[in-house]
Amino acid sequence: MQFPAYATLLTDIRDTVLTITVNRPDALNALSSRVIEDLEHCLDAVSDVLTNDDGAWPVRGVIITGAGKAFVAGADIREMTAMSPDDAHAYSSRMHQVTLAIEQLPVPVIAAVNGFALGGGCELAMACDVIYAASTASFGQPEVSLGLVPGFGGSVRLPQYVGPGLARELLFTGRRLDAGEAQRAGLVTALFDTVDDLLDGAHSTLALVARQSPAAVALVKRTLIATLGLPTDEGLAIEAESFRTAFATEDKAEGTRAFLAKEHPSFPGR
Numbered sequence: 001m002q003f004p005a006y007a008t009l010l011t012d013i014r015d016t017v018l019t020i021t022v023n024r025p026d027a028l029n030a031l032s033s034r035v036i037e038d039l040e041h042c043l044d045a046v047s048d049v050l051t052n053d054d055g056a057w058p059v060r061g062v063i064i065t066g067a068g069k070a071f072v073a074g075a076d077i078r079e080m081t082a083m084s085p086d087d088a089h090a091y092s093s094r095m096h097q098v099t100l101a102i103e104q105l106p107v108p109v110i111a112a113v114n115g116f117a118l119g120g121g122c123e124l125a126m127a128c129d130v131i132y133a134a135s136t137a138s139f140g141q142p143e144v145s146l147g148l149v150p151g152f153g154g155s156v157r158l159p160q161y162v163g164p165g166l167a168r169e170l171l172f173t174g175r176r177l178d179a180g181e182a183q184r185a186g187l188v189t190a191l192f193d194t195v196d197d198l199l200d201g202a203h204s205t206l207a208l209v210a211r212q213s214p215a216a217v218a219l220v221k222r223t224l225i226a227t228l229g230l231p232t233d234e235g236l237a238i239e240a241e242s243f244r245t246a247f248a249t250e251d252k253a254e255g256t257r258a259f260l261a262k263e264h265p266s267f268p269g270r
């Protein structure tokens with residue numbers, strides 16, 4: 001699978017894992033309007049390839065990371081200084097669509113946080129399915145220090161990750177979490193000493209995912225997102241529908257057949 005060259009992103013596919021690197025290190029990978037546009041195009045390209053019914057899955061997992069010492073140090077403050085309230089609303093809505101596009105990808109997306117993940121950068125990480133971090137990473141929503149408020153989903157996703165109490169403290173104070181505190185708070189799932197170990201760890205996890213049924217993994221992701229925050233009975237109803245859907249897949253037939261035959265499954269991917 002080939003990707004076009006993006007002005008602000010690097011893309012690399014290795015063993016069905018696509019790595020997207022935000023590449024504006026001079027500005028600590030700040031989310032400029034160009035970065036947003038490139039992210040939109042790149043996610044569209046991945047989605048286009050993955051939403052066919054032929055059972056081909058050239059990408060089984062995505063890693064999003066940053067070049068240099070930052071993951072993403074936030075929305076681009078230089079661009080924001082000249083932005084009107086209406087334009088800001090438009091960009092906020094546009095970036096919400098980027099975060100929803102990440103959630104709608106039918107494969108797991110790991111945020112490999114290598115450095116500063118602040119404001120829009122923390123929000124980008126929280127739109128991913130799992131956050132891994134290097135010991136050099138830090139997280140925060142410092143918008144209030146700029147006279148701003150979260151605009152890329154932090155008001156909704158941060159409480160889901162760390163609970164309402166700590167989320168309020170972080171959003172009111174704008175203070176940062178180091179990688180260890182972020183892991184203890186539940187924002188980070190796994191911590192790695194170095195950035196190389198971080199990327200290797202993300203690849204290892206996605207290599208394990210790649211051995212599982214693509215159809216089932218996609219259905220699990222869709223169910224987790226659809227049920228998040230719902231009352232238990234409503235969530236269970238959605239899960240029962242997903243369970244029904246899984247039983248109609250060729251992957252289910254192959255997975256159960258292979259187990260009983262004591263073989264490794266060769267999933268058709270649908």
Ligand SMILES: CCCCCCCCCCCCC/C=C/C(=O)SCCNC(=O)CCNC(=O)[C@H](O)C(C)(C)COP(=O)(O)OP(=O)(O)OC[C@H]1O[C@@H](n2cnc3c(N)ncnc32)[C@H](O)[C@@H]1OP(=O)(O)O
Nearest residue numbers: 027030031032033073074075076077079091119120151152
């Ligand atoms: C969406 C894109 C469209 C355009 C944006 C408009 C969108 C508006 C609507 C919705 C947006 C709301 C949602 C999100 C909001 C935010 O994210 S607000 C920003 C939150 N982030 C921050 O406040 C962090 C700002 N940066 C810092 O505090 C420090 O840079 C640091 C991370 C602590 C690192 O410090 P240090 O190591 O000393 O490096 P610096 O010298 O400060 O930085 C190096 C250069 O990088 C530039 N830079 C850093 N962060 C940003 C940024 N967020 N935007 C633009 N540029 C940034 C910094 O200016 C330096 O540049 P030079 O001076 O030219 O070297």
